[in-house]
Amino acid sequence: MWSEFQLLYYRDWGTYSFSLNSFDHLICSRRKAPRLDPRLTIIITTVGRPSVVRTLQSLEKQKWQAGDQILLVCDGPIPRNLCQLWLNYSLPCQLMFIPEGPHRDWGHTPRNLALKYATGDYIAHLDDDDCFQPDSISAIRELISERGRGLYFFQMQLPDGQVLWKQREVRFGNVGTPMFVHPRTCNLGEWGSFYGGDWQFMHQTTTLNPDLSIFWIPRVICLIRPIHA
Secondary structure (H helix, E strand, O other): OOOOEEEEEEEEOOEEEEEEEEEOOEEEEEOOOOOOOOOEEEEEEEOOOOOHHHHHHHHHOOOOOOOOEEEEEEOOOOOHHHHHHHHOOOOOEEEEEOOOOOOOOOOHHHHHHHHHHOOOOEEEEEEOOEEEOOOHHHHHHHHHHHHOOEEEEEEEEOOOOOEEOOOOOOOOOOOOHHHEEEEOOOOOOOOOOOOOHHHHHHHHHHHHOOOOEEEEEEEEEEEEOOOOO
16 A cells, blocks of 8 residues: 655646645646546656665656656655655656555566556656656557557666667566567566566566567667766
8 A cells, every 4th residue: 555645736837836735645737738648657666865866867767658657656755855856857756655664676576566647548667767869758659549559678888888779579587677669458467576587577468468569679778877977
């Protein structure tokens, strides 16, 4: 269960308004705009590390549309600096926390819990030390619109410059958290609470959906632990 702390934050033509309601989850909403499908949910797990600043900065540079959602999930109590940091960005973002954390399992327990709060048509995942490349959200949306319902594997770049995936196969060492984009309503696997738990989720999800096409997209959408971002 989520412990709840609710702060309504919205931006209306440059005017900021805050309403503190109850101890629930943190919700950010913005003026409605014309909706274009597919809507995207990005799940980011964090413990409030300084690197999350880069992650949020990379998201602020993306093009968002009405109905998109970012779930920033803190594995443990929310540090005050993280709450203030979240308020500094104009993003379609909800800030949540798991009171019994941190679980210290590479963010996989929070990811499993956050999935049921996703509202987008498709879900992508980020760690709090990764950065989306410019226009990654637009590229993801356009490819899904063109190719239709399926499981999408984009590419990610490691700190040493190596790019994954290398082969078009779901196996340990070839896939990673931020490359996978999947429908919210498909049969979902479970993020394992161990190193490599991201591979387990992807393997199970692809296995549980034999009717869905798998698209391997040779485009880097995310930098892993970038030195300069």
